[in-house]
Structure formats: C-alpha cells, structure tokens
Amino acid sequence: xxxxxxxxxxxxxxxxxxxxxxxxxxxxxxxxxxxxxxxxxxxxxxxxxxxxxxxxxxxxxxxxxxxxxxxxxxxxxxxxxxxxxxxxxxxxxxxxxxxxxxxxxxxxxxxxxxxxxxxxxxxxxxxxxxxxxxxxxxxxxxxxxxxxxxxxxxxxxxxxxxxxxxxxxxxxxxxxxxxxxxxxxxxxxxxxxxxxxxxxxxxxxxxxxxxxxxxxxx
Amino acid sequence: xxxxxxxxxxxxxxxxxxxxxxxxxxxxxxxxxxxxxxxxxxxxxxxxxxxxxxxxxxxxxxxxxxxxxxxxxxxxxxxxxxxxxxxxxxxxxxxxxxxxxxxxxxxxxxxxxxxxxxxxxxxxxxxxxxxxxxxxxxxxxxxxxxxxxxxxxxxxxxxxxxxxxxxxxxxxxxxxxxxxxxxxxxxxxxxxxxxxxxxxxxxxxxxxxxxxxxxxxxxxxxxxxx
Numbered sequence: 001x002x003x004x005x006x007x008x009x010x011x012x013x014x015x016x017x018x019x020x021x022x023x024x025x026x027x028x029x030x031x032x033x034x035x036x037x038x039x040x041x042x043x044x045x046x047x048x049x050x051x052x053x054x055x056x057x058x059x060x061x062x063x064x065x066x067x068x069x070x071x072x073x074x075x076x077x078x079x080x081x082x083x084x085x086x087x088x089x090x091x092x093x094x095x096x097x098x099x100x101x102x103x104x105x106x107x108x109x110x111x112x113x114x115x116x117x118x119x120x121x122x123x124x125x126x127x128x129x130x131x132x133x134x135x136x137x138x139x140x141x142x143x144x145x146x147x148x149x150x151x152x153x154x155x156x157x158x159x160x161x162x163x164x165x166x167x168x169x170x171x172x173x174x175x176x177x178x179x180x181x182x183x184x185x186x187x188x189x190x191x192x193x194x195x196x197x198x199x200x201x202x203x204x205x206x207x208x209x210x211x212x213x214x215x216x217x218x
Numbered sequence: 219x220x221x222x223x224x225x226x227x228x229x230x231x232x233x234x235x236x237x238x239x240x241x242x243x244x245x246x247x248x249x250x251x252x253x254x255x256x257x258x259x260x261x262x263x264x265x266x267x268x269x270x271x272x273x274x275x276x277x278x279x280x281x282x283x284x285x286x287x288x289x290x291x292x293x294x295x296x297x298x299x300x301x302x303x304x305x306x307x308x309x310x311x312x313x314x315x316x317x318x319x320x321x322x323x324x325x326x327x328x329x330x331x332x333x334x335x336x337x338x339x340x341x342x343x344x345x346x347x348x349x350x351x352x353x354x355x356x357x358x359x360x361x362x363x364x365x366x367x368x369x370x371x372x373x374x375x376x377x378x379x380x381x382x383x384x385x386x387x388x389x390x391x392x393x394x395x396x397x398x399x400x401x402x403x404x405x406x407x408x409x410x411x412x413x414x415x416x417x418x419x420x421x422x423x424x425x426x427x428x429x430x431x432x433x434x435x436x437x438x439x440x441x442x443x444x
Binding site: 114 | 374390394425429
C-alpha cells in the first residue's frame, strides 16, 4: 500500500505541475503569476486538514490516553505548520503584483496569520517539555484550545475590519474549466503528498518511541 | 458550603494574600504596567494625532503584559515543596482548584485595570464623560477572558522549560480577539460625543468568556499533577 501510494505520488505531482504551468491557460489580467494559486490553495486546504486532524486526535488522546494518538496529532501539526508557512509565502508573492501590496489586514489573511502563530507555539511548547504523559496531555489541551479559538478570531477580525472599507471581496469560483481541472489535480496531488508525509512522520515518531522504550529496558 | 467551594475559597484567599504581601507580587506588577504604558508614548510624537488614536491599544497592551506576569506566578508558587502534587491529591474535582486560582487571578487583574485607568486618564488627557460607566464592564469581561485562558495555560507552562516565555507564546495568539474587542469598546467608552455604539462587541467578549471558562474547567483535570 505504501509503495503504491509513493509510486502514485511521483506521476501525480508531475501531472499537477504540468496542469498548473502548461495545461491551464494564462490568466488574462494577472498573467503568469496567477499560476501560484493552484499550489497556494492546495497548501491552504492541507493546513485546514492537518489542524482538523490535530484537533480530533487531541480529543481522542485525552479520552483514551494512548500514545499513538498523540503521535498522530503531533505529526499532523508539524506538517500543517509547514504548509501554513508555504501559504504565507506564496500569498504575498502573488499579492504584490496583483493587489500591489505584500500584505493586507483582510480577515482571511489575518486569521490565517494568527492560526500560524497558534500552531507554531504548539510546536514550540512541545519541543520544550520532557517526554512524559504530561507533555502529551498538555499538547493535546493546547491543540484543542487553539482550534476552538480560530472561529472566534475570525469573527473578531471580520468585525474589526468592517469598520474600514473592505479592499478585497471574496473570490468567486468562476474559473475557466481548464483552470478548474488544474486546481483539482493540484488538490488531489497535494492531498496524496500529505498522506504520504503523515504516514512517514507517524512511523518515524512511533519507532522513536519504541526505541526509547527498549533503551529503558536495558 | 460544599468541601469543593471551601477549598476554592481557601486557595483564592491564600493566593491573594501572597500577591499583596510579597514584594514580587501585585505592587511590582502595577509599577511594571505603568512603565509599559508610559514607554509606549515615547514611540509617538506627542503633538501628533497618532498617540490619541492609539491610546486604547496602548492601555490594553500594557495590561496584557502585566497580566501575564501575574498569571505566570499562579502555579509557579506551588512548585516549591511539591505543593502542586498535594493539590492534585485532593479528593475533589480539580475544577475547584482551578476555580480558586481563577478567582484570585480575576480579582488581581480587575484591580490592576481599575488602578491603572486613572493614570491612563491623566497621561493621555481623557475627558471624563458619562460613557465611562462602560469601562468597569469591559474590565470585568476582559479579565474573565484573560484569567480563564491564563490560569489554564499557567498550569501548562509549569511543565515547560521555558516557563514564563511558554505562557506568553501560548497566551498572546489565543487572546487576540479579547484585545481587539477591549480596544474597540474602550474607544466607545472614552469618546467625547455621541452614543455608545457597537454593542455586538460585548456579545463577542461574552462568547469568548463563556467558551473558554467552560473549556478550561472541563480540561483542567488533564493538566494538574502528573
């Protein structure tokens, strides 16, 4: 199954690149820079997925106390932070030529930035605690609190920003069919990539844990 | 009164006593808050409008800094002689321990806000109007949010090697909505003409308080003791 997924991942990624750079037409107003959108949106989708997985496994960990759920939660958080960082890099790269600004305090952008802050602090918190059940419990608690906070942050920032004129309206799904295809291919390839990464990291952490158990035995 | 409630009140009284009698306690925080408040003003040209526009933000950032100092001590003082272990061995729902700590933090933070406010009025040259009645309400609701999240996180930060830094990096991103709302409402309280508007902010603050106080009470069980 693993070999199959990996074998599938390479052509899928190549196909996504082909679709984004060659198959999809050039956007009339934004030009070539629009092509970053396929990867930007895919990365953003993966963060949401990763943080949802973190939230769910954090709850399951607190309920059951089984180490493997913490491994799943923390692995997912690590990958989520990587993709969130990618979103924050690709976003401004696109925004500078198109909106003529690197950054704007739009609700979605601001919420995303805070989301990134919350999950980076999750990782920092984890990396500064000694290995113990306490660490896993505390991480799970923070994973849950962080996730609950996100909608509240979004509401507050939406209200905060409506005092000022909204510069960017929500983008519609009026995409060219070829662009839509490119987007879905990119989404599928990235999701596959995520599954492979998550599986790899979970196995790695689990082996780490088993080795630490054995060294205690000796 | 139930045993749990008596324990919560005893913990609250003990913490308040320690805060007000020790040198590293409340007075130092109050002074720290004042220093931060004044320090911000030097980032602006006092004759320009920028300082006037940013004053509510400056007030709340100073409060956020000083509150984290108070919150950080909540469980730190229990680390001596493994007092935290004793607390976790109480034959009670740990929620009562949380409640005691939470109440003492709440009172200290509200008092901090109320004592700093007159100085804020003086240094930032505010005109006192009838709208000021809104201010204690904002303080209470903001302090509820800060104390509920902060008390929970303070117990969590004790396990980290980073301690106070851990508390800050956990706390600030989470309380951003509270700060935004507090600033917006304070603008309403200190303006000099017109009615108080934007009541929906108050609702958001209440929602935050209820959600996080409930979550902290439920979840505290997992972070106390080993």
